[in-house]
Amino acid sequence: MTERPALVWLRRDLRIADNPALHAARESGAPVIPVFILDDDEPHFMGAASRWWLHHSLAALGEALARAGAPLVLRRGETVEAMTALAQETRAQAVFWNRRYFNGHIALDKAIKSRLQDKGVAVQTFNGALLREPWEVKTGDGGPYRVFSPFWRALRRLGPARRAPLAGMRKIPGPASPVKSDTLADWALTPDDPDWAAEFSESWTPGENGAQARLKSFLDGAINHYRDGRNRPDREHVSRLSPHLAHGEISPLQIWSAIETRVAQGEADENSAETFLSELAWREFSYGLLYFNQDLPQAPLRREFSAYPWRDDAKGLRAWRKGLTGYPIVDAGMRQLWRTGWMHNRVRMITASFLIKDLLVPWQQGEAWFSDTLVDADIANNAASWQWVAGCGADAAPYFRIFNPVTQGEKFDPNGDYVREFAPELKKLPAKYIHAPWKAPKDVLATSGIVLGKTYPFPIIDHAEARKRALAGYDDIRNT
DNA sequence: TTTTGAGTTGTTCGA
DNA sequence: GTCGAACAACTCAAA
Numbered sequence: 001m002t003e004r005p006a007l008v009w010l011r012r013d014l015r016i017a018d019n020p021a022l023h024a025a026r027e028s029g030a031p032v033i034p035v036f037i038l039d040d041d042e043p044h045f046m047g048a049a050s051r052w053w054l055h056h057s058l059a060a061l062g063e064a065l066a067r068a069g070a071p072l073v074l075r076r077g078e079t080v081e082a083m084t085a086l087a088q089e090t091r092a093q094a095v096f097w098n099r100r101y102f103n104g105h106i107a108l109d110k111a112i113k114s115r116l117q118d119k120g121v122a123v124q125t126f127n128g129a130l131l132r133e134p135w136e137v138k139t140g141d142g143g144p145y146r147v148f149s150p151f152w153r154a155l156r157r158l159g160p161a162r163r164a165p166l167a168g169m170r171k172i173p174g175p176a177s178p179v180k181s182d183t184l185a186d187w188a189l190t191p192d193d194p195d196w197a198a199e200f201s202e203s204w205t206p207g208e209n210g211a212q213a214r215l216k217s218f219l220d221g222a223i224n225h226y227r228d229g230r231n232r233p234d235r236e237h238v239s240r241l242s243p244h245l246a247h248g249e250i251s252p253l254q255i256w257s258a259i260e261t262r263v264a265q266g267e268a269d270e271n272s273a274e275t276f277l278s279e280l281a282w283r284e285f286s287y288g289l290l291y292f293n294q295d296l297p298q299a300p301l302r303r304e305f306s307a308y309p310w311r312d313d314a315k316g317l318r319a320w321r322k323g324l325t326g327y328p329i330v331d332a333g334m335r336q337l338w339r340t341g342w343m344h345n346r347v348r349m350i351t352a353s354f355l356i357k358d359l360l361v362p363w364q365q366g367e368a369w370f371s372d373t374l375v376d377a378d379i380a381n382n383a384a385s386w387q388w389v390a391g392c393g394a395d396a397a398p399y400f401r402i403f404n405p406v407t408q409g410e411k412f413d414p415n416g417d418y419v420r421e422f423a424p425e426l427k428k429l430p431a432k433y434i435h436a437p438w439k440a441p442k443d444v445l446a447t448s449g450i451v452l453g454k455t456y457p458f459p460i461i462d463h464a465e466a467r468k469r470a471l472a473g474y475d476d477i478r479n480t
Numbered sequence: 481t482t483t484t485g486a487g488t489t490g491t492t493c494g495a
Numbered sequence: 496g497t498c499g500a501a502c503a504a505c506t507c508a509a510a
Contacts, residue, residue: 139507139508139509140508140509140510141508141509145507145508146506146507146508147486147487147506147507147508148487148488149486149487149488150486150487150507150508150509231489278488282488345489346489349489353490388488388489395487395488395506395507397488397489397490398487398490398502398503398504399502399503400490400491400501400502400503401489401490401491401502402490402491403489403490403491404490404491404492407490407491408490467491467492471502474503478503478504482510483509483510484508484509484510485507485508485509485510486506486507486508487505487506487507487508490502491501491502492500492501492502493499493500493501493502494498494499494500494501495497495498495499495500
């Protein structure tokens, strides 16, 4: 009679190091069976770009786990059924997982927990995704924060829940006999025809090793330029850790503690490091908002925004998605998203502001596109950030803050290098006109090989007019 | 309970 | 070209 195993149910925590659930399972002394379940009907499961990432991340994790001695089991189907079946089939004595924070997921986890416990299987859950649980960071009144700055001060004071990340594991004792598993190829998570992800692998190395390499290169260089450089899409001054974080290939604690170490050793600029840590705190803040406002992905936090005169603009939305709005910084951003599955944060704000405030398209439609096309799509970050730009979120931008796509381009992509990379049809345009091609003299356009309306669109909307219209919309909801 | 100070990321206009 | 003010009012958090 072999010893009854411990299952580790992996979700968005596709790593071995600093994985509390996996760690506890091994500590239990039972043979460990890590499992990932693909359930297409799970609420807010994953968009297409994230599935591409998932494929490669699972491949990497599968290899690492197999090497360690506990091969990854893949199962597809309805989550509750699949988990219960696997627990019975393997005669598991316990199941371990790291917690999730969205109702649809919490409900699933609870259902599985009670089903398993009814059958005498122990269940243990952990915090593997956040520095602090959402309910741990409280105001003086005991409630959740709704303003970022005091939240950040509180989190900074509190610090992470655990002092140091859990170490990696070379050996993880697995089951005596193999457990039936799907193959990744069966799941067809990557696009085939057309292969829109063809260029993704040039930008990314999914998996725990890729995540650690990215962290190291950030710490070795860009972090010291982060405070000011993070706003420059034409430079490599950001971490690009977001997709790794979104899939849990690295934990926020690992990042936090690596940065604190560098600062302590005097190897990282303190101001830049602090700014970067506060960005991690924004992720925590967003998870708190989601946890305490479960309709965050659908409904405006400030309810009066339900009455905002949004427009139904299928044509505008299409132009925005394709990067054909006639505003180079917007178009470059949308095409960077399509080509690489990622967009620089400054440009996310510019493109989102354009969709919401220039086109008056409901922010939920932008959120949906980002969710589908970003490799770092994250339900809490996405919902909170779109609401923030729309002005209906927590601690949101004031209504009159409407980004001017030309000014923003000139300020943050002064030479136009970013535009030239992602909108190559504008490549030959001098910097002076690159953010507003329609202002270029005829001969400049001609020598640059640009025919407006043919090789590159005229602006689909006049920004000055659009700005007035958006402000008038806010008057509407203020007076209701 | 009341008061007070503060609040990620902007733009435009006029002096 | 540069600079400061206006763009609103409200809600949050803490004293």
